[in-house]
Amino acid sequence: MPFSLFLALKYLKPKRSVASVITCVSVLGVLLGVAAVIVVRAVMTGFGDLWERKILDFKPHVTLTSHVPGQPVQNEDRLARALEKLPGMVAVTPEIDTRIMLECRGRVAAPIVLGVDPDRFLDAYKVGQPFSGEYDLDGDSIVLGSDLARSLGAWVGDDVTVYSPKTLASRDEVFLPLKWRVTGIFSCGQRDYDSGFCVCSLANARDLMGLEKGVFAIHLKTAEPANEAAFDRLCEEVKRIVPDCRQVTWRQADRELFNALAVEKNMTAVLLMLITVVALFCVMNTLLVLTVQKTPEIGLLKALGFPRRKIMGAFIVHGLVQVTAGTVLGLLTAWAALENLQNIVDLLARFGVQVFPKAVYGLEGIPSRLVVSDVVWVVVIVYVFGLLAALVPAFLAASKHPVEALQK
Numbered sequence: 001m002p003f004s005l006f007l008a009l010k011y012l013k014p015k016r017s018v019a020s021v022i023t024c025v026s027v028l029g030v031l032l033g034v035a036a037v038i039v040v041r042a043v044m045t046g047f048g049d050l051w052e053r054k055i056l057d058f059k060p061h062v063t064l065t066s067h068v069p070g071q072p073v074q075n076e077d078r079l080a081r082a083l084e085k086l087p088g089m090v091a092v093t094p095e096i097d098t099r100i101m102l103e104c105r106g107r108v109a110a111p112i113v114l115g116v117d118p119d120r121f122l123d124a125y126k127v128g129q130p131f132s133g134e135y136d137l138d139g140d141s142i143v144l145g146s147d148l149a150r151s152l153g154a155w156v157g158d159d160v161t162v163y164s165p166k167t168l169a170s171r172d173e174v175f176l177p178l179k180w181r182v183t184g185i186f187s188c189g190q191r192d193y194d195s196g197f198c199v200c201s202l203a204n205a206r207d208l209m210g211l212e213k214g215v216f217a218i219h220l221k222t223a224e225p226a227n228e229a230a231f232d233r234l235c236e237e238v239k240r241i242v243p244d245c246r247q248v249t250w251r252q253a254d255r256e257l258f259n260a261l262a263v264e265k266n267m268t269a270v271l272l273m274l275i276t277v278v279a280l281f282c283v284m285n286t287l288l289v290l291t292v293q294k295t296p297e298i299g300l301l302k303a304l305g306f307p308r309r310k311i312m313g314a315f316i317v318h319g320l321v322q323v324t325a326g327t328v329l330g331l332l333t334a335w336a337a338l339e340n341l342q343n344i345v346d347l348l349a350r351f352g353v354q355v356f357p358k359a360v361y362g363l364e365g366i367p368s369r370l371v372v373s374d375v376v377w378v379v380v381i382v383y384v385f386g387l388l389a390a391l392v393p394a395f396l397a398a399s400k401h402p403v404e405a406l407q408k
Contacts, residue, residue, distance in 0.1 A: 022286045023322060029279025030326025030386075031333060034378060037272045038334035041374040043341070044265035046367030051261065052226070054190045055254055057126035058197075060093070060219030061231070062238060063253070064245040072214030073245060079218060082241050088234050091123035091221040096205035098216065101163040102198070103177075104152040111148050111198050113162075115205020115215075124221055125199075126188070132156050133184035137201040142180040146187035147195035158182050164208045178208065218245070225250060276382055280389040283322050287315055287393030312394040319390025320383070327382055331375070338368050 066073050073079070076094035083092045096115035101108060116124060118137035131146045133156035142162070144154060154160055162178045180200065187194055206212070220238065224230045231249075239247060251258070337344065345366050 022282065022289060026279060026282040026286050026322050027326040027329070029282050030276060030323055030382065031330040033273070033276030033279045034327050034330025034382060035333040035337065036275055037269055037378050038331070038370070038375060039337050039341075039368075040268050040272055041265065041378070042334075042338055042368040042370045043366065044261070044268060045371055045374070046369045048258065048261045048265070049369055050367040051257065054188065054193070055250060056225050058188055058190070058193050059250060059253070060124070060217075061222045061225040061250050062220040062235060063248045064218040064220070064238070064242055065216065065248070067244060067246050072211060072216060073218060074214050076215045076218055079242055083218070083220065083238060086234065086237050086241070088223045088230065089220065090223050091120060091219075093117065093120045093124040093219045093221075094202065094215040094217075095219055096202060096209060096211070096216045098165055098205070098209060100165060100208065102148075102152060103161040103163070104154040104158060107152050109148055109152055111145070111196050113142075113205060113208070114197060114199045115202045115208075116199060117202050121199060124219060127186040128188065131185040131187040133182070135186070135199075136183040137199065137204075140178065140180045140204065141183040141200070143184040143186060143199040144182055145194035145197050146185050147191060148198060149182070149185045151195065154182050156182055156185060162208065164210075166208075166210055180204070218242075273378075273381060277385055279326065280323070280382070280385045283319050283386060284389040284393060286322065287319055287390060288396070291315070291393050291396055315394035316387070316390045319393070320386060323382060323386035327379055331379075335370075338370060341366055341368055 064073065064079075073094070080092040080094055083089060093116055097112055098115075099110055100113045101110050114125075116137075118135075121135060121137065133143075135143055137143065142160065144152070144160075149155065152160065159179050159181050162180050164178075186199075200208075202215070222231060222234055235247065235249060
């Protein structure tokens, strides 16, 4: 066994001294810092994954609109048939999407109505099984999001009054409010969609907007929207078939959201790394105390001819052993916390501590995904700072004069 390792392990033996207590506190600090950073990184990664999945399930992957603002896209059926032949295309949905005003029992809301072909609705929107009723868009019917229905006080079978935006925009025509019956309620587990959207047939949406033909947009769903190379190739094919339309991808439409999530993830990790840095200062203090306690032994070793590098190595190894113990225990703690994360949140909720309310975050459960690169990044940072924390006491120990050290 190398002498530096032997001496470091000898100094690590538990004794009734202040150094032993500080050593345990240092290891505990590194443990908490590593566990906190990894858990938060995993939760933030899960947030990003869940938001992306919710967006890709509900919203279009590519939106085609007219280059002329306010003008509808014509020949939508012919374009849809041509786009459906592209490999990797899952659904093509000509739609009229606009904000309307709904009123029921004196309550008012202003959601976005999705005017779609009833036969294409479930291909374009993955909203799962109906929360209540059924997805029936025939006749004067409407399907509401669950939170929207709750805010209106509407249920399946109720009539809602629909006000067209043309009522305010048009001066030459009068658009009277319509009565539509609620035939179904959907819940996709995302508050913004459950509270901000409703669905009707394309024919009803045209009547609401005073259109005889055309649509506001053609929405596309693809097989691999997260595969950047395949998705970009498909977008090029779409542009070749429909060169006269403006193309907006899901990344462009929700760029601000994903940028905000990435910035928040990185900033939170940086702030939490300060916990680990403070813990590593504890490692430094432990080594400084040990240096003072072992001054006579250090003087004896130097008097016997042991080189400075071996004495420095002993204190560096001593510090790295603390860092290693804290890191390993922190990884195990983080793994255990992530495995039981939802149970921990539910347990805190029983005591009135709402860690993850849907009203704030808009999601039904707390997501998490552990990325190996995040773990490696945390471990490397901890070891780099741990090495720096051990160098100062090691240098001080190796710099002691043997005669002065033996007189202590």
